Amino acid sequence: MSDTESVKKVVLAYSGGLDTSIILRWLQDTYRCEVVTFTADLGQGEELEPAREKAKLMGVKEIFIEDVREEFVRDFVFPMFRANTVYEGTYLLGTSIARPLIAKRQIEIAQQTGADAVCHGATGKGNDQVRFELSYYALQPDIKIIAPWREWNLTSRTALIDYAEKHQIPVPKDKRGEAPFSxxxxxxxxxxxxxxxxxxxxxxxxxxxxxxxxxxxxxxxxxxxxxxxxxxxxxxxxxxxxxxxxxxxxxxxxxxxxxxxxxxxxxxxxxxxxxxxxxxxxxxxxxxxxxxxxxxxxxDREMGHLKDELMPRYAKLIYNGFWFAPEREMLQAAIDFSQQxxxxxxxxxxxxxxxxxxxxxAEKSLFSADWVTFEESAVADYDHKDAQGFIKLNALRLRLKKMLQG
Missing domain, CATH: 3.90.1260.10 (Argininosuccinate synthetase, chain A, domain 2)
Structure with a gap:
């Protein structure tokens, strides 16, 4: 039995745009399977109800359009920001953090509807294919995954437009030319x-x-x-x-x-x-x-410094698609403990x-004006003379290196 014959029902991450509409019809034609569509409202600022009508016109019977904005911010964005997460020093991972939520809902819908496969519209050159598929496998190890951009021969914008016209998929005027950027x-x-x-x-x-x-x-x-x-x-x-x-x-x-x-x-x-x-x-x-x-x-100083050391590793895990990996969950537990x-x-x-x-x-602030002030302090426990021994002990290895090795 070929792969196309083994798939009975697939859950497609569907935006209602031209590319995923083409993917929807391609799935129907190539795999001869039932397609379930899932459209996530992540606050992208677009009207999503037209996606329902487009899916209906293409024969889709099970259509899921869900407002997941609160879940997105509460369960994905906020946990990530507790770690002060930035990738390569500057990127706040806006695309990366959305993919595991979409994948999670696709798997849940697949289990709910009895689908045996999921499908995404990510290209074969980008990160999103990795993020989607690592999440799928982490949540349902035996799920079948369809990645059209790695399978079909529609390798140009012209080929996509021709396919759409051949199958009566409406092509907006602004989509007929090559998009200046994505x-x-x-x-x-x-x-x-x-x-x-x-x-x-x-x-x-x-x-x-x-x-x-x-x-x-x-x-x-x-x-x-x-x-x-x-x-x-x-x-x-x-x-x-x-x-x-x-x-x-x-x-x-x-x-x-x-x-x-x-x-x-x-x-x-x-x-x-x-x-x-x-x-x-x-x-x-x-x-x-x-x-x-x-x-x-x-x-605490050392807790904060340790968080800063862990953050690049945590950011890399999210960027690379390992949100549902055990090491990300382990790091999250440490990060959440630090936030008490x-x-x-x-x-x-x-x-x-x-x-x-x-x-x-903050009520539990560790900052104390009495301890840090240059003026006369009410704190009796801090003796300036203590700093001399502190410095000499920290300098000992430096002194020994110079004395013994030159």
Whole structure:
């Protein structure tokens, strides 16, 4: 029995756009199987109901369109930000963190509907194919995976358009030409890459930025916002308790209006090549700076330093698609333990592309003015003379090396 004959029902990650509509029909034609569609509302800012009508027109009987914004922020974005996660020093992993949630729901829907396969629309050159498939296998080891871009012979835009027209798949006018660049969007970020962005030596055109205004066009007056944290997660804005998705939405609005969160990056893909991308993460940028400020008051020095050492490994796991791997879960347990006292408020000043900390306070703050002041201290336990022995002991190995080895 061939692979195409063995698949009876497949759950497709379906956006309703041209590419996944072509994939839907290709699955029906190639695998002769029933297709279930899953469309996730991750806050990408697009109307998703048209995807339902398109799927119906193509004969799909089981259509899932779900608002997963709260789950996305609560169970994926917030845990990641507890670690202050950035990949290669700058990227806040907006695309990477969305893939395991989509994969998780596909597997759950496959189990619910009796499907024996799942399908994604990621290309064979990118990271997303790895992220989707590692997640699928981690959650259901025996699942069949269909990756059309690695199987079909539709290798050009012209071939895709011809296939769509042959099978009466509507092709919007703006999709007939070669797209100038590709876009991925969700509540955390908007990423743009490919085509006109492929040469890192060429400055990106202004029209490519869609989720932030240019910093030089931001208001001349700064915006102040107070973010409340509980155990490492943002829980309020200006004293008002809000849900995770609502908080990120409001921070996005503030960041967008002040030109915050733009990044022009050349990154190392997991599959081995370098890639240039433009990322806009307005709310996440504010949240990261505020969270680090909250930790600066409440984390023990060595705990904080250890977190900073672990973070690049944690970021790499997420970027490479290992969200459901045991080592990521192990690191998450350590990170979450560190956040027990990370509760308080941080006041941010937002101004022309900058997110600056201007005040922070916490009930369990480890900062003590009495201990650190240069003035007369009320603390009797600190003797300046103790520093002499501390320094001499730390200098001992340095002195011995010089004396014995020159």
């Amino acid at each position: 876009v991925d969007a969700n509540m955390l970020h908007v990423s743009s890459e490919g085509k006109v962005l492929e040469d890192p030596a060429v400055q990106a055109a202004d029209y490519i930025w869609s989720n932030t205004i240019a910093p030089e066009e931001a208001p001349d007056k700064p915006t102040f916002v107070e973010i409340g944290f509980e155990k490492g997660d943002p829980v309020s804005i200006d004293g008002q308790k809000l849900s995770p998705a609502t908080i990120l939405t409001k921070l996005n609005e503030l960041g967008r209006a002040n030109g915050i969160g733009r990044l022009d990056l050349v990154e190392n893909r997991f599959v081995g090549m370098k890639n240039r991308g433009l990322y806009e993460t307005p709310g996440g940028t504010i949240m990261l700076v505020a969270h680090r400020a909250m930790e600066s008051l409440t984390l 006292a990370v509760t308080g408020t941080v006041t941010m000043k937002l101004y022309k592309g900058n997110a600056m900390v201007v005040a922070r306070k």
